[in-house]
Amino acid sequence: MEIAVLGSPAFTLGFQLAGISHIYNPEGDEAIQSELKVLLNSKDVGIVVVDSEVLASLPDRLREQMSASVSPTILGIGTEEDNTLRETIRKAIGVDLWK
Amino acid sequence: MALDIKPTRSELIKLKARIKQTKNGYKLLKMKRDGLFHEFRSLLAEMIEAKKDLTATYRLAKTRIDLANAIEGGLAVRATAIANSAHPEVEVQRRNIMGVVVPNIQGSGLKSSFDSRGVGFIGSSPYIDEASDSFGNLIEKIVTAAEMEATLKRLLEEIEATKRRVNALEFKVIPELEEAQGFIKLRLEEMEREETFRLKRFKNK
Numbered sequence: 001m002e003i004a005v006l007g008s009p010a011f012t013l014g015f016q017l018a019g020i021s022h023i024y025n026p027e028g029d030e031a032i033q034s035e036l037k038v039l040l041n042s043k044d045v046g047i048v049v050v051d052s053e054v055l056a057s058l059p060d061r062l063r064e065q066m067s068a069s070v071s072p073t074i075l076g077i078g079t080e081e082d083n084t085l086r087e088t089i090r091k092a093i094g095v096d097l098w099k
Numbered sequence: 100m101a102l103d104i105k106p107t108r109s110e111l112i113k114l115k116a117r118i119k120q121t122k123n124g125y126k127l128l129k130m131k132r133d134g135l136f137h138e139f140r141s142l143l144a145e146m147i148e149a150k151k152d153l154t155a156t157y158r159l160a161k162t163r164i165d166l167a168n169a170i171e172g173g174l175a176v177r178a179t180a181i182a183n184s185a186h187p188e189v190e191v192q193r194r195n196i197m198g199v200v201v202p203n204i205q206g207s208g209l210k211s212s213f214d215s216r217g218v219g220f221i222g223s224s225p226y227i228d229e230a231s232d233s234f235g236n237l238i239e240k241i242v243t244a245a246e247m248e249a250t251l252k253r254l255l256e257e258i259e260a261t262k263r264r265v266n267a268l269e270f271k272v273i274p275e276l277e278e279a280q281g282f283i284k285l286r287l288e289e290m291e292r293e294e295t296f297r298l299k300r301f302k303n304k
Contacts, residue, residue: 001188001189001190001191002188002189003187003188003189003238003241003242013164013168013173013176013177013180014160014161014164014230014234014237015234015238016177016180016181016183017164017176017179017180017183017227017230017231017234018183018185018187018231018234018235018237018238019183019185019186019187019208019235020187020238021186046189046191046204046245047189047204047241047242047245049241067252068252070202070249070252070253071191071202071249073202073245073246073248073249075241075244075245075248077153077154077157077237077241078154078157079154079157079158079161085146085248085251088252088255089143089251089255092255092258092259093136093255093258097140097143098143098147
């Protein structure tokens with residue numbers, strides 16, 4: 001299965017350097033959301049790497065869908081720590097177990 | 100359900116057996132829930148470490164590529180990126196944790212070796228190479244983190260479902276069964292008392 005990367009060209013360049021070919025640079029919220037929806041339903045993609053800033057700008061429902069998705073697994077990368085998983089755990093178990 | 104119980108002795112016997120069975124199932128489910136939770140906790144600890152590591156690795160990779168861009172120019176970096184023939188892929192297999200199917204992700208071709216990068220010693224730059232290296236590193240860490248995250252999500256789903264079943268048994272099913280049992284006992288006692296009373300009247304007549 002493939003690894004896909006979605007984000008700004010500056011973000012995706014590093015991954016291209018390491019050899020990833022499934023690069024997506026959609027411009028504008030609409031394009032980003034529709035591209036993500038396509039990737040969510042794709043069978044060949046195992047992991048989608050998304051810039052955490054892009055993740056934060058998404059509507060809640062889409063973010064929840066991405067949190068829940070296991071194939072492909074959506075991973076947010078950023079210079080700040082990503083908290084969506086922490087929220088999911090807190091909602092499911094009722095206690096904030098992170099840290 | 101409690102409304103159409105026949106207050107007979109045979110129903111009582113059946114009910115008793117059912118209560119026993121349900122309580123057994125309840126105990127097992129509780130054990131499953133606790134076991135899953137235990138697995139989850141230990142995996143979570145690993146995951147927190149992995150995420151910290153990931154963020155640190157990304158920061159380093161970003162710094163390096165910004166440096167490469169600044170020194171060599173964006174064009175050179177992009178050209179090297181296109182020339183790279185390595186192709187990272189992941190293979191997803193299934194694993195079983197306490198009855199939950201979780202993914203096991205193996206990456207291949209994640210780190211490109213020097214010769215597969217498509218540039219010679221002279222054509223490349225140490226900055227671009229370092230950036231390449233750290234991104235290769237980053238991708239490895241991403242694959243590990245993605246596997247852990249997917250596993251955690253699956254475990255979480257199963258924990259939630261099991262927790263709901265345990266609660267349903269504890270707060271609805273078993274109390275209803277016990278209530279029905281109490282009801283039958285009550286009615287049987289009542290009927291016995293009525294019988295006794297009727298017999299007494301008969302005797303006295």
